[in-house]
Amino acid sequence: MQRRQITLEDGRYLIFYTFDEEAASPTPPESAGDEQAPARVEEPTAEPQATEERRV
Amino acid sequence: MSELRWNPLMGEWVATATHRQTRTFLPPADFCPLCPTKPGGFPTEIPEPTYDIVAFENRFPSLQPEPPAPAVEATELYPVRPGVGVCEVLVYTPHHNSTLAAEPVEQIHQLVEVWTDRFRELSALEFVEYVFIFENKGEAIGVTLHHPHGQIYAYPFIPPRVERELEQSRAHRDKTGRCLLCDILAGERADGRRIVASNDSFAAYVPFFARYPYEVHIASARHLQALTDMTDVEQRDLASILKTVLVAYDKLFDLSFPYMMVLHQRPSDGGDYDYYHFHIEFYPPLRTATKLKYLAGSESGAGMFINDTLAEEKAAELRARVAPVVWQKEGSGD
Ligand SMILES: [Zn+2]
Ligand SMILES: [Zn+2]
Ligand SMILES: [Zn+2]
Numbered sequence: 217m218q219r220r221q222i223t224l225e226d227g228r229y230l231i232f233y234t235f236d237e238e239a240a241s242p243t244p245p246e247s248a249g250d251e252q253a254p255a256r257v258e259e260p261t262a263e264p265q266a267t268e269e270r271r272v
Numbered sequence: 273m274s275e276l277r278w279n280p281l282m283g284e285w286v287a288t289a290t291h292r293q294t295r296t297f298l299p300p301a302d303f304c305p306l307c308p309t310k311p312g313g314f315p316t317e318i319p320e321p322t323y324d325i326v327a328f329e330n331r332f333p334s335l336q337p338e339p340p341a342p343a344v345e346a347t348e349l350y351p352v353r354p355g356v357g358v359c360e361v362l363v364y365t366p367h368h369n370s371t372l373a374a375e376p377v378e379q380i381h382q383l384v385e386v387w388t389d390r391f392r393e394l395s396a397l398e399f400v401e402y403v404f405i406f407e408n409k410g411e412a413i414g415v416t417l418h419h420p421h422g423q424i425y426a427y428p429f430i431p432p433r434v435e436r437e438l439e440q441s442r443a444h445r446d447k448t449g450r451c452l453l454c455d456i457l458a459g460e461r462a463d464g465r466r467i468v469a470s471n472d473s474f475a476a477y478v479p480f481f482a483r484y485p486y487e488v489h490i491a492s493a494r495h496l497q498a499l500t501d502m503t504d505v506e507q508r509d510l511a512s513i514l515k516t517v518l519v520a521y522d523k524l525f526d527l528s529f530p531y532m533m534v535l536h537q538r539p540s541d542g543g544d545y546d547y548y549h550f551h552i553e554f555y556p557p558l559r560t561a562t563k564l565k566y567l568a569g570s571e572s573g574a575g576m577f578i579n580d581t582l583a584e585e586k587a588a589e590l591r592a593r594v595a596p597v598v599w600q601k602e603g604s605g606d
Contacts (some may be wrong), residue, residue: 228328228331232323234324
């Protein structure tokens with residue numbers, strides 16, 4: 217496992233984890249596809265976490 | 273704004289997090305902030321055309337390493353403290369339409385390795401007392417972002433549910449000299465009716481005391497407290513049993529099964545938690561393909577869950593949907 221850390225424009229960190237040799241998935245999972253389905257983000261602001269609330 | 277407000281009635285902290293939404297331009301309608309940024313495309317959270325697994329700080333965190341001063345003054349009754357901590361997002365895969373269940377077991381193994389790295393790194397921060405790894409999945413629990421991802425909260429205190437488990441585990445150890453979860457696991461293995469799946473290193477079972485119809489716990493066979501205590505074989509076995517449970521969940525109603533998944537590990541405050549025992553808990557909100565379990569009066573107001581199903585029957589339903597996990601490469605697994 218390799219990790220590469222970068223700093224985003226607003227100062228947050230982001231870490232890429234890559235796994236070269238071991239266990240690269242030979243076939244993509246069935247339901248995966250390269251095309252993007254509509255992300256169904258409710259607000260145009262598209263903030264992933266702002267939309268995550270427990271609502272049971 | 274973000275701060276921690278003390279609830280003196282319950283003796284616990286509540287995080288307030290209000291974020292101003294300032295945007296000067298809008299992304300396209302089908303925009304997913306967790307997809308790779310395609311060349312020439314609208315920039316997502318992840319400024320690269322591809323990746324395996326990515327961890328990043330949440331853009332709107334309720335806890336942050338250098339939080340602003342609280343917006344209100346503390347009083348004797350109402351202590352207030354800055355919302356110090358870390359909130360991370362973990363993107364499991366670049367495949368937008370996938371799920372953790374649909375990913376190959378090798379990818380889940382990689383996620384276990386990333387979890388371990390994040391646990392180790394966040395635990396070492398001096399203001400962090402508990403590292404909480406979790407996933408909210410599905411619209412049924414309010415998640416509208418479908419790209420497979422989980423989260424990590426690094427808290428500046430031990431959260432109350434974990435504290436309760438620690439107290440119970442400590443009391444059991446004081447009384448019997450044994451580990452509570454080791455005893456639970458031995459009991460489940462001996463009984464067998466609630467076991468969903470098992471391998472050399474882990475067992476998955478619907479707990480005797482399940483609060484949700486399809487609640488499943490995964491506990492390590494060996495008495496250990498955290499991901500960082502596991503051997504390579506145990507980490508592979510953890511990936512295998514996660515894959516097993518997730519696939520069985522999806523087969524239940526032939527739909528992508530919603531759940532909350534939480535990892536319960538030892539705190540990171542430097543204390544000795546040798547009496548605690550690593551496990552993962554799943555709380556799925558579905559009772560049937562179309563009916564949700566609501567947290568209603570008794571659950572929310574009294575803390576007593578009412579489960580109108582039998583753990584033994586639900587475990588049998590899941591057990592009937594367990595399929596062998598196939599690793600593409602040689603190694604352990606089941
Ligand atoms: Zn996506
Ligand atoms: Zn134990
Ligand atoms: Zn637990």
